[in-house]
Amino acid sequence: MSGMFVEVAPPTLPASNVAPAAAGGRGRTARRVARRLGRGVVPYLYLIPALGMLIVWTYRPLVETANYSFYSWNLSPTQPATPVGWHNYHRLFTLPELGGSVWRTLLMILGLLPFTIVIPVVVGLLSREVRGRARSIYQALIFLPFLVAPVASAAVWQWLLSPRSGAVNRATGSSVNWFHERWPALIAITGITGWHVLGFAVVVVAAGLASINGDYAEAASVDGASRWQITRWLTLPLLSPTLVFLVLSTALLFAPQWTFPLIDTLTQGGPVNATTNVYYLLWEYGIQSFDAGLASAAGVVFFIGFGLVAAVLLWISERVTIHDN
Amino acid sequence: MSRITVENVTRRYGDVRAVDGVGLDVAHGDFLVLLGPSGCGKSTLLRMIAGLIPPSEGRVLVDGNDVTETPARDRDLAMVFQSYALYPHLTVERNIGFPLRARKTRKADIRRRVTEVADILDLGALLSRRPRELSGGQRQRVALGRALVRDPGAFLMDEPLSNLDAQLRTATRTEITELHRRLGRTFVYVTHDQVEAMTMATSVAVLNRGRLEQIGTPTEVYDTPASAFVAGFMGSPPMNLLDAEIVTRDGRLHAVAAGVDAPLGLGHLGKPGEPGEQAQRPAILGVRPEHLSLRPVADGDPAPEAGGSGGGATLHGLVRTVENLGSEEIAHCRVGSAEVAVRARRPAGFTVGESVVLTVRPEHTHLFDRESGRRLVWQPDRDASVPAARVPVAT
Numbered sequence A: 001m002s003g004m005f006v007e008v009a010p011p012t013l014p015a016s017n018v019a020p021a022a023a024g025g026r027g028r029t030a031r032r033v034a035r036r037l038g039r040g041v042v043p044y045l046y047l048i049p050a051l052g053m054l055i056v057w058t059y060r061p062l063v064e065t066a067n068y069s070f071y072s073w074n075l076s077p078t079q080p081a082t083p084v085g086w087h088n089y090h091r092l093f094t095l096p097e098l099g100g101s102v103w104r105t106l107l108m109i110l111g112l113l114p115f116t117i118v119i120p121v122v123v124g125l126l127s128r129e130v131r132g133r134a135r136s137i138y139q140a141l142i143f144l145p146f147l148v149a150p151v152a153s154a155a156v157w158q159w160l161l162s163p164r165s166g167a168v169n170r171a172t173g174s175s176v177n178w179f180h181e182r183w184p185a186l187i188a189i190t191g192i193t194g195w196h197v198l199g200f201a202v203v204v205v206a207a208g209l210a211s212i213n214g215d216y217a218e219a220a221s222v223d224g225a226s227r228w229q230i231t232r233w234l235t236l237p238l239l240s241p242t243l244v245f246l247v248l249s250t251a252l253l254f255a256p257q258w259t260f261p262l263i264d265t266l267t268q269g270g271p272v273n274a275t276t277n278v279y280y281l282l283w284e285y286g287i288q289s290f291d292a293g294l295a296s297a298a299g300v301v302f303f304i305g306f307g308l309v310a311a312v313l314l315w316i317s318e319r320v321t322i323h324d325n
Numbered sequence B: 001m002s003r004i005t006v007e008n009v010t011r012r013y014g015d016v017r018a019v020d021g022v023g024l025d026v027a028h029g030d031f032l033v034l035l036g037p038s039g040c041g042k043s044t045l046l047r048m049i050a051g052l053i054p055p056s057e058g059r060v061l062v063d064g065n066d067v068t069e070t071p072a073r074d075r076d077l078a079m080v081f082q083s084y085a086l087y088p089h090l091t092v093e094r095n096i097g098f099p100l101r102a103r104k105t106r107k108a109d110i111r112r113r114v115t116e117v118a119d120i121l122d123l124g125a126l127l128s129r130r131p132r133e134l135s136g137g138q139r140q141r142v143a144l145g146r147a148l149v150r151d152p153g154a155f156l157m158d159e160p161l162s163n164l165d166a167q168l169r170t171a172t173r174t175e176i177t178e179l180h181r182r183l184g185r186t187f188v189y190v191t192h193d194q195v196e197a198m199t200m201a202t203s204v205a206v207l208n209r210g211r212l213e214q215i216g217t218p219t220e221v222y223d224t225p226a227s228a229f230v231a232g233f234m235g236s237p238p239m240n241l242l243d244a245e246i247v248t249r250d251g252r253l254h255a256v257a258a259g260v261d262a263p264l265g266l267g268h269l270g271k272p273g274e275p276g277e278q279a280q281r282p283a284i285l286g287v288r289p290e291h292l293s294l295r296p297v298a299d300g301d302p303a304p305e306a307g308g309s310g311g312g313a314t315l316h317g318l319v320r321t322v323e324n325l326g327s328e329e330i331a332h333c334r335v336g337s338a339e340v341a342v343r344a345r346r347p348a349g350f351t352v353g354e355s356v357v358l359t360v361r362p363e364h365t366h367l368f369d370r371e372s373g374r375r376l377v378w379q380p381d382r383d384a385s386v387p388a389a390r391v392p393v394a395t
Helices: A026-068 A087-094 A097-127 A132-147 A150-160 A167-172 A182-210 A214-222 A227-258 A260-267 A278-288 A292-320 B042-050 B092-102 B107-121 B136-148 B166-183 B194-200 B218-223 B228-233
Strands: B004-013 B016-026 B031-035 B057-062 B077-080 B154-158 B186-191 B203-208 B211-216 B240-249 B252-257 B260-263 B280-287 B293-296 B313-324 B328-335 B338-345 B355-360 B365-369
Touching: A026 A292, A087 A292, A097 A132, A097 A182, A097 A227, A097 A278, A097 A292, A132 A182, A150 A182, A150 A260, A182 A227, A182 A260, A214 A227, A214 B077, A227 A260, A227 A278, A227 A292, A260 A278, A278 A292, B004 B042, B016 B042, B016 B057, B016 B203, B016 B211, B031 B042, B031 B194, B042 B077, B042 B154, B042 B186, B077 B136, B092 B107, B092 B136, B107 B136, B136 B166, B166 B186, B166 B194, B186 B194, B194 B218, B203 B218, B203 B228, B211 B218, B211 B228, B228 B240, B228 B280, B228 B365, B240 B260, B240 B338, B252 B280, B293 B338, B313 B338, B328 B355
Parallel strands: B031 B186, B031 B203, B077 B154, B154 B186
Antiparallel strands: B004 B016, B004 B057, B203 B211, B240 B252, B240 B280, B252 B260, B260 B313, B280 B365, B293 B355, B313 B328, B313 B355, B328 B338
């Protein structure tokens, strides 16, 4: 008997299902397009309020700042702004204040890192041993300074650091005039800011620690690792995204911005500019000297500078941090 | 050498007893599977053996030494976690070498051991990768490698296959069994998958609500389940369990229910007509789906109420659905108010909507107490002068 093998064909759709749908009339097509367009617009309608706020309060002022940096103007509505080209930038880079304020901002960042990284990590690791309600109370106590208004805490610290009757000098037996000597003033401003943000940083670190899967520490302890080895080899590396976030916040937020109310109430940037950081300099140029052009030029320079710092830090963080998957 | 003994261990969380007075003795080289549904306390028990959770009561012993207070790191056990818990920032090589690094082993020795283990598990090409660059199966093998690298006394595994797809799970099951055979170490393995328990274990401990229901070889646990819970947990589909009454009829014991009459093939109870001491007893009748055979109702069949014909038990039912498993078919029938599954080789000739008679041999019926759920076994009365239908609770 002769024959042949025939391959079983893969399944195909029946012809009637494959046939294209019959085209409707022109009016129907137009309605369909309109409906599709209507559907496409809806998501953007939801975005309008948020985008509107961003444009009105962030991007428009940014563009205006860039614009004013090329004018000379004393902020008076009756006075016209006169175009001066790059003159404001030229002045900014020839005046000695800029370099000094950048340097002091850097010192503040370095001085704040113990408060935003070292102490929170130590406190976070130790407070993991505290269980239940006691832990919440403990964290609430640490967080409390963060809720004190900066001006109020400035008043309290002014009193604590008073040269003759202050508790600090009496306890240490020193006679430092904290807010009227160059280095002590810088240290005081940095220290009080650190005291302020410490609670916040502790809470951030605690949240970071809580988000690390407990299986790692358990696996490591069965693997024979000591508590210190687990901290060094697992917990700290896995905490790195949180730590990078805190470094970023310290550099961009705490040191330049959150020091401002303290500087303004305690030292007004003095003595001899010893506590003038970039933000305070900006404020001096714009609001105290009524030099809108120079302040705008400084604003643009700091905007670009901080943008670069943020970009570099984010780039580094992408390289060094480990995201728990 | 590692023999693991758990003595009357209890773990309480508030008022809840996650593990309740469990005792186990795992001999050296045994493969013990802790089996049970989620929430039965099997993982908690394993974690107490590992030293990750302290027991509220009881003791844990390794080779006769009380390790209840010993920290996990000093117990000489290795554990594979359900999540694998691979350290995400370390390469495969560093992950596997971690236990040796923690024990301050020399770098050259770590490298040599890691290479050996990687060869066993076929991970050689992946040593420089990080966990997130691995597939599920590869991660699972790295977790095994980390357990193997330091040659521990015993291996503890917490549902290590539950994150793998079905095909990989079957393959890895075989690999772990092979590994156990080759290493000759003690394995304690937690799973909710009875197929894993049946195929891998040398002994199975079935847990329910923190209590030990039964411990025995897979064959014992499957063939003679010690409780209705075990019977209803093992097998796919599991044993059919029907509420029934044990009655004496013509001096013999029958388990009867709506549409069911099962002669139990158990001794005489005195002379015919003389009622037994215990005329009726509520029970649960159990029959495995594969022990039921099916035929359509014939004209000569007695009515469902009239009782069984011949020596076997009969169940009168209606076929409701039929599942085709490829090699076998499973028919779900309604018998009285109960659902009964029947399993047979294909083609079994089940037709949906058909009235059928299911038969089973007496030795394939199981009885459980309706209150306690424990297995009932027949104990022939030694004293023949006192005929009594006593169905004592055993085990």
